[in-house]
Amino acid sequence: MNELKNLIKLSLNEIKPDLVLKRGNIINVFTNEIIKCDVAIDNGIIVGLGNYQGEKEIDMNNKYIVPGFIDSHLHIESTMLTPGEFCKAVLPRGTTTVIADPHEIANICGLDGINYMLEESKSLPMDIFYMLPSCVPCTDFESSGAILKAKDLQSLINKNMILGLGEMMNYPGVISRNDEVLEKLKLTRDNDKIIDGHGPHIKDKELNAYIISGVSTEHECATIEEMIERLRLGMYVMIREGSAAKNLKDLIKGVNKDNIYRCLLCSDDKHPQEIINKGHINHSVKLAINEGVDPIDAIKMVTINAATCYKLKNKGAIAPGYDADLLIIDNLNDFNIEKVYKRGVLVGEGNKPLFNYKSNNSYENSVINTVNIRDIKKEDLEIEVTNDEVNVIKVMPHSLETRKVIRKIKTKDNKFVFDKNMDIIKMVVIERHNKSNNMGLALVENFGLKNGAIASTIAHDSHNLIVIGDNDEDIICAIEEVKRCEGGIAISSNKKILASLQLEIAGLMSSESIEFVSFKLEKMMSIAYDNLNINREIDPFMTLSFMALPVIGDLKLTDKGLFDVREFNFIDINNK
Template identity: 60%
Template sequence: MYISELIDMSIKNKKPDLVFKNANIINVFTHEIIKGDVAIHDGIVVGIGNYTGEKNIDVNNKYISPGFIDAHVHIESSMLSPKEFAKAIVPRGTTTIIADPHEISNVCGLDGIEYILSSTKNLPLNTYVMLPSCVPSTNFENSGAKLLAKDLEKYINNPRVLGLGEMMNYPGVIYKDKDVMDKLNLARKNKKFIDGHAPCVKGENLNAYILSGIKTDHECSTVEEMLEKLRLGMYIMIREGSATKNLNNLIKGVNNYNAKRILLCTDDKHPDHLLKEGHIDYNVKLAIENGINPITAIQMATINPANCYNLNNLGAIAPGYKADLIIIDDLEEFNIEEVYKDGILIAKEKQPLFKTDKNNFSKVMKTINCSKINENDIQIYFKKEIGEEKVNIITLQPYSLITKKEKEVVEIKNNKFQFNKNKDILKLAVIERHKNTGNIGIGLVKNFKLYNGAIATSISHDSHNIIVVGDNDKDIVNAVNKVIDMDGGIAISSSNQILESLTLNIGGLMSDKDIEYVNYKFEKLMDIAYNKLKVSKDIDPFLTLSFLALPVIPEIKLTDKGLFDVQKFEFIDLI
């Protein structure tokens, strides 16, 4: 019997495969550091104490931590295929992710879920999946698919499916929308977990939202919001990604009593940040820099998410737990030297030591289905021929997905909106790209601070139509049409010339190229956006742009159907 063999190793009747000698073992159960050996057999921790193995590694008083867990991530936001994503994050100590494939599912439906499940199956990375709950995220936009509860039944009992992904349609929960209720009931009936997404929801509405069975939230922007949700029994994920950076603020509300309910996540992170900053290791280091005890910070990245999602053999170093371990030089510099998955060395000095299989992308490619646009398609018309008009503007805030609805005066000539180089008011457009409906939503945005050009991308959360921002119509059209030509991706145009582009041919979201190539191209795009087009350094040019189409984050967004007031949950006119 297998357990008998492990017991023999534990009580020293036989030698285990591997022993780490002379370690400072981070104990996430008792919040202390234990000096001793870690014995491993067949990828399982069999003992802590004094052991000798078939192979012995003296770690010379370095620290051994459980592998990190990203509690909520969209692989697609890295613009990398899953195997390339693993190459980026595993060397930084992440050995488990809880992925929500709602980006690729909004484009490709069930084929998107299947792609994420199949392409992560043989990676040296525990990949659990939350079934996308909002495809589309709302009825106020066109997506590439619609998934109902009956569609999700196919995967609900897959052993790697933990439950239902972030329920962004919080009005649908509160007002008992039938499709939403069906999905919640599907998860509850099968005893599955339900993730939340409830920015600024509070009071009685928050009570109702939680009552439906939703257990987590990663959209808190203030300590007060976080504390209200903690008091009502939610787990709070503190997010530190590329566009949304909540950790420095929210960590102020963490104390010795509520820390066990805090998880760390990245949500959305681009390849340049993954390679330069890191992944969950960066979040841990940032928490420590903000005064959090190092062991507490590690708990947030290990045992807390494991407990939250009932991953009973992950997140700790103890008998019976998987030997997903990281070797750290010290708890101040927090440099991860080695990463072990199931007791096997898979990364060293931030470099992967594993190879990955090629995947079949065919069902998630060739997803751009729309006609090219021209300048007439993107005009903003007014009744008056010339003069000024006060209009509704989307105003950006630094490092936040939450926008403000404000009113600004714009100039009119020949009944049309006129760009003013002295005003930071840019044109924003969302072009439907799934069914070739011809829908184009047009609005205006402030605080992007782009000059002499346009940026277009087929990444626009969560329906992933083409979104573009620019200060002149020629560049707007040129950038959009380049994205269409590439069958998805990112393009920057200036003076009617394409300065740089990146093809994202997997669902219009991810590249089939390796991480080095994607990062090289993306860094060039970032450099051009900031240094040539002078985009504000307070925003991420591409992630911020992509979230301007998400009509579930306050206060005002733009979809292919028009300008949307998220607080009223209705379309509004520009004027």
């Protein structure tokens, strides 16, 4: 009762609040207005808008005050940073809240991986909410390091940091009423939590069935038609702009005043050097504005819309009772974020963090030493063919999708032979969790790589070792370097390592700073383009990491073989 009385007194300005931001242009996401007034803040909560006096007053000089941004779907592991280093990078750039899906580390380390992320996130000056991974393993068509069933998720479902069930990639399992899939959906529904979607290409009655199971969001729309179909059926659609998948410019044309309240922005997977050079979710806001979206509408997609979707009652707006997560912006065209307040505390200025954090994680030992690969010899890499026409994976620029194409190749003794005059090279996926004999081999077009190889333990979603190269010697050289690093990325050429990045945490993340990781990746990116001649229309490392994901079409490779996503089954490399 006394607490409530105190809040009312603060709102009436009968007692002075801790902080008042004076003379600001307030972005009102409820009425699409810009209101000139003060923002009164006490104990991290906005207690009033109007004319206020406070214990501390800061003149905003008519600059814009915007609600803190919410990234509605991402995987922190894809930044290759720990949650703490990720926070240091994105919070000063305006991201005050994220909804993260830790299914990358969960597919390697199971519950230990999820608990590592939860513990690392607890003491940070930003809100990191998590969705429980729905697909560990992602499918039965690859080998993961863990298996999580509904009974395993039961212990976590009601934790404060858990908002629901992460992207349900196994949409065939939903539609076919697979009992294990339905148990996870039921667990989430029974606890009144959100279920995220991941259902590219499904439509008509199958889409109805997917939605009636409880799935309420989608971030895999590739066309306006897909987006509109989902909006019509009541889904929230997240428009993604990551490092590999860049859908914003295409999809934003389908957003209008009538449907925008169901539209969100997300980054999904973003590399650290892109965060440093272009920004995080603030970059998506700028792009939307550049594409003709009204600035306040663009802001709504990363504030109140996301908060409404995920039932975050006190976030996403500047109004009494809301968290004082605020951005100070110079203007609504350039959208330069000058200062960031988190619950009324200045935490970022000029893209620099104004806080420190200390990792104190009891789960750290359970997420290292995760790379277990058998010895690979040259003869293991031979691709046997029955004729010179084979199924080839064609890489598509700026997309997670590939195309299934048939190509004539050079052969000798019924085996594939590298041809320097053809842009067709070898890709290998090797099981790396349990040192089994599983290994998939395929051919790839349009990657552009020459005179070398790249190996990585980042291979969505089971994160087996993935390698691509135009000669077997460099493929083996890159594999050995990744083994030595206990996980990471390596580039080889002429049987020598040109560069490598150690990712010792689950083979996905570095304990180093974002500046260190970004510097290393920038250098490796230059080597990939300049020394290995990789197609500049793709991100070499991010694109490679999705070449083993058997839920996004058309043709992918897992440790169990070549996978046709449309048919949802394995196929032979030979075109029969």
